[in-house]
Amino acid sequence: MPETIRLTVRRVRFHNRESGFTVADAVRDDSGEEITFVATCAAPDAGDPLAVTGEWRQDAKWGRQFAADSVVPAVPTSEDEIRTYLADGFVDGIGPRLAERLVDRFGADLFRILDEEPQRLREVRGIGPVTLQNIMRSWEKAREVRDLMVFLASFDIGGARAYRIHQQYGIRAVPLIRENPYRLARDIRGIGFATADSIARRLGHDLRSPFRVAAGVWQVIDEAREQGHCGIPLDEAATRAAKLLAVERELVDATIETLIADGVVIEEKAMLFEPWLYRAESRIAATLARLADEAPPWSDIEVEEAIQTAEEESGMVLDATQRSAVALALGAGAVAITGGPGVGKTTLVRALLAVFHAADLRVALAAPTGRAAKRLAESTGGVAGTIHRMLAMSPDTGHFLRNEENPLEADVVIIDECSMVDVPLLDAVLRALPPEAEIILVGDADQLPSIGPGQVLHDILRSGRVPSIRLTEIHRQAEGSHIVRNAHRINRGEAPRFGNDVADMFLFPAATPERAVRHVVELVTARIPRKFGFRPRDIQVLAPMRNGACGVNALNAALQEALNAPSGQAARVERPNGVVFCRGDKVMQTENNYDIEVFNGDIGVIAGIDMATKTFTVDFGGDLIVDYPFEAAGQLTLAYATTIHKSQGSEYEAVVIALLPQHSIMLRRNLLYTAVTRGRRLVVIAGDEDSIDKAVRTGRGGERWTRLGECLGGR
Numbered sequence: 001m002p003e004t005i006r007l008t009v010r011r012v013r014f015h016n017r018e019s020g021f022t023v024a025d026a027v028r029d030d031s032g033e034e035i036t037f038v039a040t041c042a043a044p045d046a047g048d049p050l051a052v053t054g055e056w057r058q059d060a061k062w063g064r065q066f067a068a069d070s071v072v073p074a075v076p077t078s079e080d081e082i083r084t085y086l087a088d089g090f091v092d093g094i095g096p097r098l099a100e101r102l103v104d105r106f107g108a109d110l111f112r113i114l115d116e117e118p119q120r121l122r123e124v125r126g127i128g129p130v131t132l133q134n135i136m137r138s139w140e141k142a143r144e145v146r147d148l149m150v151f152l153a154s155f156d157i158g159g160a161r162a163y164r165i166h167q168q169y170g171i172r173a174v175p176l177i178r179e180n181p182y183r184l185a186r187d188i189r190g191i192g193f194a195t196a197d198s199i200a201r202r203l204g205h206d207l208r209s210p211f212r213v214a215a216g217v218w219q220v221i222d223e224a225r226e227q228g229h230c231g232i233p234l235d236e237a238a239t240r241a242a243k244l245l246a247v248e249r250e251l252v253d254a255t256i257e258t259l260i261a262d263g264v265v266i267e268e269k270a271m272l273f274e275p276w277l278y279r280a281e282s283r284i285a286a287t288l289a290r291l292a293d294e295a296p297p298w299s300d301i302e303v304e305e306a307i308q309t310a311e312e313e314s315g316m317v318l319d320a321t322q323r324s325a326v327a328l329a330l331g332a333g334a335v336a337i338t339g340g341p342g343v344g345k346t347t348l349v350r351a352l353l354a355v356f357h358a359a360d361l362r363v364a365l366a367a368p369t370g371r372a373a374k375r376l377a378e379s380t381g382g383v384a385g386t387i388h389r390m391l392a393m394s395p396d397t398g399h400f401l402r403n404e405e406n407p408l409e410a411d412v413v414i415i416d417e418c419s420m421v422d423v424p425l426l427d428a429v430l431r432a433l434p435p436e437a438e439i440i441l442v443g444d445a446d447q448l449p450s451i452g453p454g455q456v457l458h459d460i461l462r463s464g465r466v467p468s469i470r471l472t473e474i475h476r477q478a479e480g481s482h483i484v485r486n487a488h489r490i491n492r493g494e495a496p497r498f499g500n501d502v503a504d505m506f507l508f509p510a511a512t513p514e515r516a517v518r519h520v521v522e523l524v525t526a527r528i529p530r531k532f533g534f535r536p537r538d539i540q541v542l543a544p545m546r547n548g549a550c551g552v553n554a555l556n557a558a559l560q561e562a563l564n565a566p567s568g569q570a571a572r573v574e575r576p577n578g579v580v581f582c583r584g585d586k587v588m589q590t591e592n593n594y595d596i597e598v599f600n601g602d603i604g605v606i607a608g609i610d611m612a613t614k615t616f617t618v619d620f621g622g623d624l625i626v627d628y629p630f631e632a633a634g635q636l637t638l639a640y641a642t643t644i645h646k647s648q649g650s651e652y653e654a655v656v657i658a659l660l661p662q663h664s665i666m667l668r669r670n671l672l673y674t675a676v677t678r679g680r681r682l683v684v685i686a687g688d689e690d691s692i693d694k695a696v697r698t699g700r701g702g703e704r705w706t707r708l709g710e711c712l713g714g715r
Helices: 079-087 096-116 118-123 129-153 159-179 183-187 193-202 210-226 234-245 249-261 275-293 303-314 320-331 345-358 370-380 423-431 456-463 482-491 513-532 552-564 630-635 661-666 669-676 689-698
Strands: 003-015 021-028 034-040 049-059 063-073 231-233 266-268 271-273 334-339 363-367 384-386 412-415 438-443 468-471 505-509 539-543 572-574 580-582 586-589 603-610 615-619 625-629 636-638 641-643 652-659 679-687
Touching (some): 063 129, 079 096, 096 118, 118 129, 183 210, 193 210, 210 231, 210 234, 231 234, 271 275, 275 334, 320 334, 320 468, 345 370, 345 412, 363 370, 370 384, 482 669, 505 689, 513 652, 539 552, 572 630, 625 630, 652 669
Parallel strands (some): 334 468, 363 412, 539 641, 652 679
Antiparallel strands (some): 049 063, 231 271, 572 580, 586 603, 586 636
């Protein structure tokens, strides 16, 4: 059961400014016991009196500690507590001597005096008008912070959410929330419409209020964006909002009209858009159209001569389509190049690099993820990085430092794995592109679209506005690969082939999730290593979904138990969700961390755990070995298995794919195609043929509501 204890902070051992996660040592006021508490809160200072609510837990690594869900500044009540509190400098203008005189004069009633009769402080020697003003300003700020925490706690809001609310609104939070609780759903990550609606109800807000109806409309628009759309049909938005709010459609229609009139949302051709996303698509279309119509300054390079030089220097021979692609790239300021596996996209990029470098042009190579960027660098011999690093993303603000005012120092920008790039990211790249620079977009348009809003490569190619070319010739080194052949069969809507004559792609039938999980574990731990010689860590398991009996979470748990069981291992690191890491576990970074040069999607192995320093080490391969504090374990997840979407931009020596009827909602051609093309030398599907057939038959599906293609003049 949760309990509330009062304590005084002695030492803050760790505080993450971004997340608010805090580990601190403190002394209980009631017993004098020294304890450790963990919470998500604003950074406390040594000496802070706090009231914390939570539960005791026995941590395998840290021992007994108090896990606090709510942290509220505590108001001292006794004369001694008040004297100590003021003497420690918590109120500007009051030092130890003045604190002594104030307590001598007003006793335990001092804080009431500060709240209700502040002018009476002039009764104490040493307090003049200026000092009184400083004291009251500081006291008011401290009281407002305390009132905010108490106010939020009354709505069961603490921890990370309370911390983010305080960061967003400061001391103005309480009146702002009282006026319009629904602003929380727009402004605060982790607070959705349902939570804001619950607060509003408890505050007595009218369920038909303009604030609530507008918030419901925004919730529907936000949900569409989270599903990858850039907008939503007006009628669809109104219907969904009326259902969510349980109000009549006419009220929603009237609110939408007001939002449009006020410019809060943009309406175009019976579609609703968030203004920032609408403007991003418009900017992309305008920039690409301008570049497509302009020949770059180096368009006078003689194409055949350049190709011959590139072939001689690299030892490669370009096919006719690749040669056409080089000519295309030399003739326009924006070019899109697409094609499936084995058709020579990488060879083409290498040729383009040779041509541009021979002309003394500066080339920037980038990809959406760390793994994709690393693979791009290895396959082309060029220097490549993530798009975020190229744009110099600030870890503190999340903004890109490269933009119109501070453009990239490049003549040509080549973006690989462009199917993964969403509208906001491509908009940022184009805004940072120098006026006379060229952009070349390379990717496989038949793969899954980006996780974020839009389907930029698909829309660009479909519009026909940007010069583009599709590579189709399967090269000799890929001709013997049944993985490549089957990928192209899937892309044509044909079932992949398995059988004795297929040496690198297999099907292990499984009718139930339990059977599929057993197959996956057996394949990774025994059968594939024994037959093909791959280490288990080189085999990547993929699944369409994270949850479910055969989802990524269940597969990771089963594989960890089989390969590196936590039981019996003394050195362990626990993630906030309860997942345990041990030495030897395969893990993936889930967010970009520019301080340590590790990026979303990077996979490594836990090489060591130091219980004394409470740090663990992850070996990401090569020379990249990173030390993490235990508190940063939330940046990582187990990576024996990962979602197919998360695997985009990566290639693995061997891939095992779980595919079952339970994944039905996700089974589409581009999902299966993306999964199969992740395997370099071996692909095994653990599942049933009906699921494979359904994925192949379903086609691309999931068309997104976007306007980029239309803005480009597409059909």
